[in-house]
Amino acid sequence: MDFLHDSFAVEIAEYDEWRERSRKSNFFELVYVLNGSGYQGVNHMQYPYTQNGIFLLPTAKCHYYKVKERTRFLFVRFTGNYFMPGPHDAVDYSSWFSRLNFIFGHHDYHPGELVEDPADKAQLKSLLDIILQEYKRQDICSAFIIQNTLVAVLAVICRNIQKKKLGSHRFTDSRFADLINFISFHITDLEKLSVSYLSQNFHIAETYFSEYFRRNANERFQDYVMKLRLKIAESRAIYTDAAMQDIALELGFTDSSHMNRMMKKYYGKGMREIRGANKMADR
Template identity: 35%
Template sequence: MRLKNLHRPYEIELLEADQFKARQFKNSFFELVYVLEGTGIQIINDVELPYGSDKLFLLFPQDRHGFEISEKTRFAFIRFNESYLRTQPKEWLQKLEYIFHNYDHLPGCILKTVTDKPLVRSLVEALLREQQSPGSSGVEVTQQLLNTVITIAARNIALIQHAEAYHPALPLSLLGYVHQHIHSPEELRVEKLAAYFHRSPNYVSQFFKRETGETLQNYVNHYRLALIESRLLYTNARLDDIAAEFGFTDSSHLNKTFKKLKGLSPSQYRRSARVTRHIAAV
């Protein structure tokens, strides 16, 4: 299967296509696909679902994907790679954590908020116009619009995850609480969760284990580790900064914990992962 590469930090493309069956590809980058008009079938990882106008799809690196077009379609492709993510502030990247770790990689529009649909269409159309604008100001506006579209996508995926994780026994899903407070270890103590949900610590521990199949502490450790892997892979953040962000006492504490769970130090993981991705992109 052909691997498509992106040789710039981001790329915006308008494609108009008639009826055809698209061969499936894998990307080495992230891709948001907005359907301006047209109908057909979207395929992600061998799962098919109809598409229509005003739909926004998210493709991850290594997802197998393609489109079967039944009615002439205008696609807007918004592509960005890890080098673009490495230029963004930590606070913005934190908002994307639902995208990196909670998205199910299945076909279907990710816009679940009705009012976001016309907003995204306006932003996509503005992105396409800015592509024609010469000079540095056009680049700055393009990046602002791009970040806004990505942020809206993340917000909608977060809403999907909250809806799916919600359990009527609690006013807010435990998983949602954990995800929201993953950068504040003190807030993830079982006593804190118990107080927040007005339950006993024992009830929260048993409920969490029953619903997720693992203890609260194990889930927190593995989810935090997954986010740290993203920091190592997609950003140039220093180990000291990552340690502070995720509540470790220092980089030595981070090294010890990461190596215990992954078998590699954070620095070794970063080098190995980037070499692997580089080879795959060649």
């Protein structure tokens, strides 16, 4: 039975043989293998799973589990409301929206373990065990405890994706790695992504900033930021039912037409084409 909340849902399910589940959610689902073994399949690729395996997939993505040994799963489904502060919330969860954008912009959603670093995996397991305990308890404080624990879960996920993202890059200037991370986590904040703001906070002469960025990234600053926004827009179009206008405004575009023009300019396809192709693929 699901533990339902307006911003997330928690479910424990046990299978001898995998069967399709109702997985309607705005964003993505975190899967924690409590016990058992088998294979996770995503887009015709398979990856073995065992006890304590942790996976993250958009719920709209075509995936399944080939159960080898009877398996018990903990599923955590996130919704858009998770990142919107409620009237009585002590924590402003909208500030964590940047974590979601970072995951959308940089996670490849390939099959396999979400976390490879042993320390990160141990920490994530501990956090998921707390969620499991509160799922079983389900008292008046459980929703609050789970929601706050999910904040920490997202932080660990982001740190792991961040390590993978930067692992293939060798920056001669360590300051540039910090700059790239800052841009990724503040991609919707136009003020903080201005050249004047970045120059001041990263101690780079404003007149030199464009050349500095191009020299380290091998592309223009404006192009880098635009492509990252479009990557997030693409993920929102594929993995959510959000209106195009809402996606555009959240990501700093003038309107959905502006976002669509930029997508065609940089990637040669429009937003509705991206969403439509994905729906056809899932049939």
